[in-house]
């Protein structure tokens with residue numbers, strides 16, 4: 001699963017309460033282990049979440065399903081082949097959530113079925129078998145059922161927002177603008193909402209699904225489409241077969257009017273494998289631009305891992321209103337609709353990282369699966385790290401390091417907000433908690449440290465053995481460690497214990513001194529983390545010592561709280577670069593002279609070398625520092641140019657004309673859209689010279705890149721008053737959401753009451769992240785307008801809250817409505833102050849007093865109105881994702 005939502009959740013401000021409320025909010029969570037025979041008191045839940053005990057082994061799952069769009073139900077017949085796992089059994093417990101169970105039978109021959117006794121509590125189906133079965137003795141159970149996904153009540157997570165399992169989108173066709181679709185989302189344990197199964201990651205089964213649909217619909221499922229019946233009365237049945245075992249949470253179906261764009265990957269032996277992209281008709285022309293690197297990725301990962309892509313095909317589909325970022329259903333990955341991009345939009349950004357992430361899961365997650373959610377990093381850390389691997393291969397180390405840094409930042413932010421936890425943890429309250437900045441972001445960084453320490457040969461050898469020896473089974477963290485130990489010949493408990501089985505990260509202070517008489521460099525590195533809670537780390541770290549343009553690399557082991565290392569060198573170093581490979585996950589304070597930072601910016605090769613130096617130098621008035629930053633404007637890698645532009649504080653203050661000249665000159669030759677947009681922003685923000693700015697804005701508005709257009713439009717609006725608003729108006733109906741967001745941003749800052757309709761008529765056209773941003777601009781616009789106009793936002797935000805939109809769109813509604821409440825309170829205070837000061841000055845006429853009093857009353861009434869609405873909404877709110885932001 002992809003964590004795209006995580007970053008958004010982290011930036012969301014907490015909801016403010018009308019009145020501080022006491023008591024807790026019921027999260028609506030249901031967490032029942034199905035193999036228990038009694039429902040446990042939640043207060044008595046064990047603190048150790050063990051792997052599911054395997055009593056029955058599910059061998060094959062055969063499903064026949066049809067769909068009732070009107071009632072959002074699935075009618076199904078399941079035939080499950082099973083075998084006792086270890087001990088003889090005479091009963092079978094299946095996960096089956098919110099179903100109507102019609103028949104349960106034992107199948108003992110072609111036409112020989114006998115009714116079985118069963119108990120069903122809406123959550124688990126307990127079946128008494130017709131006899132005792134012994135290990136090795138296969139039996140088949142037939143179940144006829146109706147799935148009611150709308151009746152499922154369980155909690156989603158930050159990475160996945162709901163847990164219905166089966167979703168009908170625009171099911172009654174009432175929204176002519178929205179695609180009608182059916183799709184599924186199994187992780188973590190939601191597949192059991194649409195078929196009875198053993199819904200646990202340590203179970204693996206082959207599968208076949210007969211999907212009966214109206215002939216106008218395309219279907220997609222795991223494995224291969226082996227047969228499609230000739231349509232009868234407009235109805236067709238597709239038969240999908242997945243003949244390799246995988247976990248139930250990876251089962252997938254999708255139905256809708258999708259176009260199938262065909263691609264292929266050529267295996268090493270020359271055979272071809274189908275690679276397909278399922279998209280809405282509108283995006284069919286762009287599908288190969290969106291997904292086209294997929295075959296190359298399959299080839300690269302197969303080569304790198306030494307294990308060829310192990311499945312029959314690879315399909316990717318984009319669906320509407322998706323509840324997560326993306327999901328690695330075996331051979332049939334689902335993506336959210338943020339992947340839909342036109343060629344024009346693809347100039348500015350792509351989704352290669354997400355495509356790589358889901359594909360890599362086909363080895364880590366689908367082929368070898370974490371045996372329990374406690375071991376989720378065995379899936380997600382690898383998928384996260386694949387983003388680095390792909391970047392490194394396709395775009396180079398700079399790009400890889402740059403993206404890795406934001407992943408690391410994501411971990412720090414997530415841990416700051418959600419607390420530090422062990423990577424592998426058995427004591428979670430809800431398994432959905434595992435989908436956090438630890439399992440993904442921190443895990444990816446840990447794997448990178450391990451690779452750096454062991455070297456590529458050992459690292460990838462170990463992975464190859466891990467995948468080969470555990471193929472089609474599930475594992476726990478120690479099985480991974482043992483493969484690394486086998487490949488390296490080293491005991492690696494020290495590494496796994498501190499990184500995977502403990503919380504936190506090193507916090508270090510670095511100091512250096514050079515003794516010219518003794519010709520000795522002393523480097524001290526102290527571990528400052530709170531050792532009661534976090535480990536004292538063992539850190540193998542490379543140190544680069546630069547002298548006279550030459551680099552000497554030294555490996556040091558930081559193992560104590562205080563560590564001192566000495567090096568004999570002939571003269572004071574130009575630079576001591578600790579962690580020269582820039583792979584260690586830590587927080588560090590590196591005390592270096594400014595000259596060393598300048599040297600680092602000019603000479604150290606890696607992205608993070610430069611990023612660290614920029615951070616240190618951006619406010620420095622040192623001429624060498626300013627020279628180094630100015631020089632970086634011409635660096636080959638675009639993000640170094642972006643960082644240089646962001647680090648112009650001191651240069652701008654001391655050398656405004658030189659900076660202007662350099663920026664204009666850079667813009668003239670710049671090819672990268674993000675850098676162009678950034679320069680335009682920079683010039684618009686820091687200069688007022690219209691003879692320089694106007695031609696830049698004009699040229700920018702004609703650019704191919706939408707972000708360059710957006711930057712130019714914002715710049716133009718900033719410097720052209722009413723003319724700027726008029727220009728923005730001409731872009732109100734742009735095809736591009738990015739440009740419309742720029743218009744919204746302009747109106748938010750400079751808008752007048754005349755622009756109010758733009759917001760009202762467009763917010764419902766936006767979805768997902770764009771809607772979130774658009775509504776935030778609307779909020780800012782409203783708070784810059786007269787009070788009566790501001791109040792027009794109330795019904796809009798209420799509508800967003802009441803809509804059936806995605807949870808974070810609705811969360812935006814809550815936050816902004818809350819914000820309006822605060823705004824009206826502030827306005828009432830301002831008016832009070834104005835009344836008082838006018839009175840004091842003796843300038844308060846009766847008319848003025850009445851007018852202001854009335855306005856104040858208006859503001860206070862709006863505040864009360866919002867408070868009332870919020871209380872009602874809060875009492876009714878069921879979405880656990882939103883509830884976590886409610887004040888407790």
Ligand SMILES: [Zn+2]
Nearest residue numbers: 001002380383
């Ligand atoms: Zn994932």
